[in-house]
Amino acid sequence: MNELYTVAEIRQIEQAALAGLPAGTLMQRAGAAAMQMALAMLDNASIASAPRVLVLAGPGNNGGDALDVAARLAQAGIEVTVALYAVAERQPQDARAALGRAQAGAATLLAPGDPGDSAAPSAAGSIYQRHWDLVIDGLFGIGLARPLAGAMRAMVEFINTLPCQVLALDIPSGLDADTGDIVGPGGIAVRAHRTITFIADKPGLHTCHGRDHAGQVSIATLDIDPALLPPAQAFLNGPILFADALRPRPQNSHKGSFGDVAVLGGAHGMQGAPILAARAALHCGAGRVFACFVDEAPGYDPAQPELMCRHAGDFDFSKTTVVAGPGSGGASRANELLARVLDLPVPLVLDADALNLVAADRALQQRLAARTGATILTPHPLEAARLLAVSAGVIQADRLAAARQLAARFQAIVILKGSGSVIARPDGSVAINPSGNPALATAGTGDVLAGVCGALLAQHLPPWQAALSAAWLHGHAADRLVEAGVGPVGLSASELIPAIRTALNALNALCTLGALGALGAQITVNAH
Ligand SMILES: NC(=O)C1=CN([C@@H]2O[C@H](COP(=O)(O)OP(=O)(O)OC[C@H]3O[C@@H](n4cnc5c(N)ncnc54)[C@H](OP(=O)(O)O)[C@@H]3O)[C@@H](O)[C@H]2O)[C@@H](O)CC1
Ligand SMILES: [K+]
Incomplete structure (x- = not known):
C-alpha cells in the first residue's frame, strides 16, 4: 500500500x-x-x-x-x-x-x-x-x-x-x-x-x-x-508507481533509439559537475551524451572518453534532452545560455546554478513557466527557498506544500531533495521517496541525480515517471552501497553512478519478468 x-x-x-x-x-x-x-x-x-x-x-x-x-x-x-x-x-x-x-x-x-x-x-x-x-x-x-x-x-x-x-x-x-x-x-x-x-x-x-x-x-x-x-493525493514512491514506463530494449535498436543528453554547465573551476551529470546520463542508458561547458571545454574526459565535450556557445541544444545547471555559475554567459534552452521545446532538467539563475531573474521565470517541453526541477531546500522567495526553514516546515507550490508555479515536475525527497507535479499529486540515506550528503550527488533524470527523459519516460524512477534509483543505489560498506561515510558521487546502473538494470529485469511484487513490499519500510 x-x-x-x-x-x-x-x-x-x-x-x-x-x-x-x-x-x-x-x-x-x-x-x-x-x-x-x-x-x-x-x-x-x-x-x-x-x-x-x-x-x-x-x-x-x-x-x-x-x-x-x-x-x-x-x-x-x-x-x-x-x-x-x-x-x-x-x-x-x-x-x-x-x-x-x-x-x-x-x-x-x-x-x-x-x-x-x-x-x-x-x-x-x-x-x-x-x-x-x-x-x-x-x-x-x-x-x-x-x-x-x-x-x-x-x-x-x-x-x-x-x-x-x-x-x-x-x-x-x-x-x-x-x-x-x-x-x-x-x-x-x-x-x-x-x-x-x-x-x-x-x-x-x-x-x-x-x-x-x-x-x-x-x-x-x-x-x-x-x-x-x-x-x-500523496504516495510513497516505489517501482509500483513507475514500472509501467520502463520497457525492455528491443533487439532492433541503435544509439539513436535512446536519445541524446546535453549537460549545460561547467563554468571555470566547476567542470567536474557537468562531467558527473554526463557520466550518470551515460550509465543510465542515454544513446549519446554531450558535456557542454559555459567557459573553456576540456578536450575529452579521460576517465570516460565516450562523453563528447563541447563549448556550450557553439552547441545546438535543439535536438537533445538538456540538463542545465551543474556548475554553470551565475555569470551573464550562463544566463544567456539558459534563456536559450528554456525557449526550446526539448525535455529539460534544471538543477543547481540554473535554479539560482531562475530565482534571480523574473524573465527567466516567465520563460520557464511558459515552456512547452517536459521540465523537471531538482532543487535542494535552499534552492527551493530562493525560487519561492522564502527561507529554507519555511520550505522544510512543509516540504510537500513547497514542492506543490513550485510545481504549480513553474508547470514542472519538481524533486525537492532532502531526507524523504518530495516529487510533485502541477496537478498537486506528490510522492515521497523512501530510498536513500545520509551517504548522499556529499558534493556531486545532485549532479548525478540530474544526469539520471536527463537519461530517462531522453529514453522517452514521461517526466513524472522519469522523476520518480530517478529519485528512487538514486536512493536505492546509495542504500545498497551502504549495505556493502561503501558509506555512509565517504561514499563519493562517482561511486554512485555504476550502482545506479546496476539498480536500473535489476529493475528492468524485474519489470520484464513481471516480478515487481517483491520489491513493492520492501519499499513501504524506512531504514532506521
Ligand atoms: N478515534 C478513534 O476511535 C481512534 C483513534 N486512534 C488514535 O487516536 C489518536 C488521535 O486521538 P486524539 O484525537 O484524541 O488526539 P491525541 O493525539 O491523542 O491528542 C489529543 C489530546 O491531547 C491534547 N493536547 C494536544 N497537544 C497537547 C500538548 N502539546 N500538550 C498537552 N496536551 C495536548 C488535546 O487536548 P487540548 O488541550 O488540545 O484540548 C487532546 O486531549 C490517533 O493518533 C490514534 O492513535 C486509533 O486508536 C484509531 C481509533
Ligand atoms: K505516539
Missing part, C-alpha cells in the same frame, strides 16, 4: 468507520496490532526473562491506544508500567474505557505529573531510575496541537537517551503527521525504532524529521473497509 493520507483525511475515514462499529472497536484493534508489534520487538531483543515495558499514555485517544496495549501486555504476564498523563474525567470515551481495562489488570499506573508537582519527583524518579526493555509511546498521535512541554517534554527527553527499543503508536509524539516537522516552536519528538501507524500511512513519517523519528514504519489498517479511503 503506497497511499499517504493527511490528518484531515484520516479523521474523515475514522469518522466513517466509527459510524458502523460498536464503541471502542477501532481502539481495541489498534491495541491488538500494537501488542503484536511490541511482542515481536521484545523477542528480537532476546531478553532472557521478565522484560520490563514502560508505556507512556497521553490525554487523548493516542493515550487510549497506549492504555489498551498496556492492559493486553499485562494480561499476557509482562511487567508493564504506565506513565499516565491523563485525567479520567477529561479523557475521550474510548480512552477512558481503556484506562478502566488497564486499571483492572496487573499494570502499574504512575502519574509523573508536572515537574512543579510534589507527587512528580517520586513517580518520575522511579521511572528514570529503572531499567526498561521496551518503551511504548502513546503520548500524542494526530491530535497534537502544540509543542510538548512540562512533564511530558521531560519524559521524552529521558526516553530519547535510553538504549532500549522504542515503539511509537500512530506517530512519534511531537512529530507533525502531515509535514514530518517537529511541532514547535522549540518542540521535541520521540525518536522511535518502529512506528505502528493506524488506518493508513502518513506523509510526515517519511520526510523532513520523519525518517529519523519514526524508524521502521508498519501500517495497521484496523480492518477498515478500503472503500472508505478516498483517492490519495
Whole structure:
C-alpha cells in the first residue's frame, strides 16, 4: 500500500468507520496490532526473562491506544508500567474505557505529573531510575496541537537517551503527521525504532524529521473497509508507481533509439559537475551524451572518453534532452545560455546554478513557466527557498506544500531533495521517496541525480515517471552501497553512478519478468 493520507483525511475515514462499529472497536484493534508489534520487538531483543515495558499514555485517544496495549501486555504476564498523563474525567470515551481495562489488570499506573508537582519527583524518579526493555509511546498521535512541554517534554527527553527499543503508536509524539516537522516552536519528538501507524500511512513519517523519528514504519489498517479511503493525493514512491514506463530494449535498436543528453554547465573551476551529470546520463542508458561547458571545454574526459565535450556557445541544444545547471555559475554567459534552452521545446532538467539563475531573474521565470517541453526541477531546500522567495526553514516546515507550490508555479515536475525527497507535479499529486540515506550528503550527488533524470527523459519516460524512477534509483543505489560498506561515510558521487546502473538494470529485469511484487513490499519500510 503506497497511499499517504493527511490528518484531515484520516479523521474523515475514522469518522466513517466509527459510524458502523460498536464503541471502542477501532481502539481495541489498534491495541491488538500494537501488542503484536511490541511482542515481536521484545523477542528480537532476546531478553532472557521478565522484560520490563514502560508505556507512556497521553490525554487523548493516542493515550487510549497506549492504555489498551498496556492492559493486553499485562494480561499476557509482562511487567508493564504506565506513565499516565491523563485525567479520567477529561479523557475521550474510548480512552477512558481503556484506562478502566488497564486499571483492572496487573499494570502499574504512575502519574509523573508536572515537574512543579510534589507527587512528580517520586513517580518520575522511579521511572528514570529503572531499567526498561521496551518503551511504548502513546503520548500524542494526530491530535497534537502544540509543542510538548512540562512533564511530558521531560519524559521524552529521558526516553530519547535510553538504549532500549522504542515503539511509537500512530506517530512519534511531537512529530507533525502531515509535514514530518517537529511541532514547535522549540518542540521535541520521540525518536522511535518502529512506528505502528493506524488506518493508513502518513506523509510526515517519511520526510523532513520523519525518517529519523519514526524508524521502521508498519501500517495497521484496523480492518477498515478500503472503500472508505478516498483517492490519495500523496504516495510513497516505489517501482509500483513507475514500472509501467520502463520497457525492455528491443533487439532492433541503435544509439539513436535512446536519445541524446546535453549537460549545460561547467563554468571555470566547476567542470567536474557537468562531467558527473554526463557520466550518470551515460550509465543510465542515454544513446549519446554531450558535456557542454559555459567557459573553456576540456578536450575529452579521460576517465570516460565516450562523453563528447563541447563549448556550450557553439552547441545546438535543439535536438537533445538538456540538463542545465551543474556548475554553470551565475555569470551573464550562463544566463544567456539558459534563456536559450528554456525557449526550446526539448525535455529539460534544471538543477543547481540554473535554479539560482531562475530565482534571480523574473524573465527567466516567465520563460520557464511558459515552456512547452517536459521540465523537471531538482532543487535542494535552499534552492527551493530562493525560487519561492522564502527561507529554507519555511520550505522544510512543509516540504510537500513547497514542492506543490513550485510545481504549480513553474508547470514542472519538481524533486525537492532532502531526507524523504518530495516529487510533485502541477496537478498537486506528490510522492515521497523512501530510498536513500545520509551517504548522499556529499558534493556531486545532485549532479548525478540530474544526469539520471536527463537519461530517462531522453529514453522517452514521461517526466513524472522519469522523476520518480530517478529519485528512487538514486536512493536505492546509495542504500545498497551502504549495505556493502561503501558509506555512509565517504561514499563519493562517482561511486554512485555504476550502482545506479546496476539498480536500473535489476529493475528492468524485474519489470520484464513481471516480478515487481517483491520489491513493492520492501519499499513501504524506512531504514532506521
Ligand atoms: N478515534 C478513534 O476511535 C481512534 C483513534 N486512534 C488514535 O487516536 C489518536 C488521535 O486521538 P486524539 O484525537 O484524541 O488526539 P491525541 O493525539 O491523542 O491528542 C489529543 C489530546 O491531547 C491534547 N493536547 C494536544 N497537544 C497537547 C500538548 N502539546 N500538550 C498537552 N496536551 C495536548 C488535546 O487536548 P487540548 O488541550 O488540545 O484540548 C487532546 O486531549 C490517533 O493518533 C490514534 O492513535 C486509533 O486508536 C484509531 C481509533
Ligand atoms: K505516539
